[in-house]
Amino acid sequence: MRESGLSVLSAVATLLAFAGADAAPGSFVVDSSDGAASALAGFSRWSIDMGWCTHQGAQLFSADFNGDGRSDLLCHDSRVGNGDKFIAFARPGGRFVGTDWYRALGWCHHAGSQLHVGDFNGDGRADLLCHDTGNGDKWIAFARPDGTFVGTDWYQAMGWCSHSSGRLSVADYNGDGRSDMLCHDVSSGTKWFAYSTF
Numbered sequence: 143m144r145e146s147g148l149s150v151l152s153a154v155a156t157l158l159a160f161a162g163a164d165a166a167p168g169s170f171v172v173d174s175s176d177g178a179a180s181a182l183a184g185f186s187r188w189s190i191d192m193g194w195c196t197h198q199g200a201q202l203f204s205a206d207f208n209g210d211g212r213s214d215l216l217c218h219d220s221r222v223g224n225g226d227k228f229i230a231f232a233r234p235g236g237r238f239v240g241t242d243w244y245r246a247l248g249w250c251h252h253a254g255s256q257l258h259v260g261d262f263n264g265d266g267r268a269d270l271l272c273h274d275t276g277n278g279d280k281w282i283a284f285a286r287p288d289g290t291f292v293g294t295d296w297y298q299a300m301g302w303c304s305h306s307s308g309r310l311s312v313a314d315y316n317g318d319g320r321s322d323m324l325c326h327d328v329s330s331g332t333k334w335f336a337y338s339t340f
Contacts, residue, residue, distance in 0.1 A: 188237065192238060192240055194215075194240060194241070195215070195217035197219070198221065199221035200219060200220075201217070201218045201257065202218075203215070203216040203217075203257070205259045205260075207285050207289035207290075208267060208288055209267040209287070209289070210232075212231075212232035212234075212236065214229055214230060214231045214289065215230040215238060216259070219251065220251060220255075222253055223251060224248070225246075225248045226246050226248075227243075227245055227291060228241045228244045229241070229242055229243040230242055243289070243290050245291065247283075247291060247293060249272065249291075249293055250270070250281065253276075254274055254275045254277075255273070256274075256310065257270060257273075258270075258272075258310065258311075260312040260313065261314075262282055262320055262321050262338050262340050263284060263338070264338075264340070267284075267286075267287075269282055269283060269284045269321075271321075271323075273310050275308075275310075276304060277299070278299075278300050278304030279297070279300065279301075280298055280302070281296070281297045283295055284296075296340075302325065303323070307327050307330070308327055309326045309327075309328055310324070311323070311326065315337070316337055318337075318338075320337075320338040321338060322335060322336060322338050323336040323338075
């Protein structure tokens, strides 16, 4: 038992040695908060139990769909045969209350479909891009002024970024205010860009 007690004391001494010059010798400083405060320094906290976008096949996206400068939440039901969309618009201060808009859009829900979000026409509102990973077809649903969607506004059988090692990303790569497409080959590292001209 004596050896065990010495081991514990040795471990404590080692811990204190590594505590650094700012720590008082032989003492511990305990944060009385919930333990997450140090990681949230510089942020204020808010939470709500929305019970929202938790169903099977649900995918959550964040973007400003109505152009008010606040990022909203979009829930996409990716299940084959569904494709429903739900939007919770951000209130001032970044608060949410639940579903503000819903539509059984039946959009981007086929096998191999992949939803991406970006402002492809540069109007300050995030749009939806549906990418078919099997054949490379692309569909775009542009956000209306109120941040809602009606379905396909543009389609092209591009046959682009559909190879097995291709991974599609969306962002504004040339700084013109419109989202572009990047195809990254995870095997070779080759990159292809498709710049938006909408």
